[in-house]
Amino acid sequence: MGSVEYESWRSMLLSMPGAFEDFPFGEDAAVFKVAGRDRNRAKMFGLLMHRGGTINLNLKCDPALAEQLRAANAQITPGYHMNKKHWNTVVPGLDAETMLAMIEDSYDLVVASLPRGEREVLNWKGLVGRG
Structure with missing residues (x-):
């Protein structure tokens, strides 16, 4: 599937x-x-995939932040084939720093829902507020 964005996001x-x-x-x-x-x-x-000739990345997101990100960025839409309240779909066009922040947020939201023992194995420190 190798494009620059695909490999970078992966x-x-x-x-x-x-x-x-x-x-x-x-x-x-x-x-x-x-x-x-x-x-x-x-x-x-x-979830990283090609759809309609374009790379798409589905990421979990806090619902309020998801709405803000969608309103501010044409590259971000409600999650394709996902719960549209909690997931966004991203297409290429955002800078690497923004992409990494969104990936970290998705990761943190999911890890927060894991049992405590699993979080401890990951040495996870908890949700970090970004402002």
């Missing part, structure tokens, strides 16, 4: 502690999950 997703890539929907959709000690209990925090 690298950012895999840089999160405990993150790994899976292909439960086939080779055209890379699912990024996080787990502490048990990969069978992993949760998704990103």
Whole structure:
């Protein structure tokens, strides 16, 4: 699937502690999950795919922030094939710093929902407010 954006986003997703890539929907959709000690209990925090000739990345997002991001950026829309309140779809066009912040936010929201023991294995420090 290799474009510059695809490889850059994939690298950012895999840089999160405990993150790994899976292909439960086939080779055209890379699912990024996080787990502490048990990969069978992993949760998704990103979905990277091609759709209509464009790279798309689905990321979990706080609902209020999701609305703000959509209003401010044409590259961000409600999550494709996801709960549109909690997920955004991003297409290329945002800077790397913004992309990394959105990936970190998605990761943090998902890790926050893991059992305490799993969070401890990941050495997760909790949600960090960004302003």
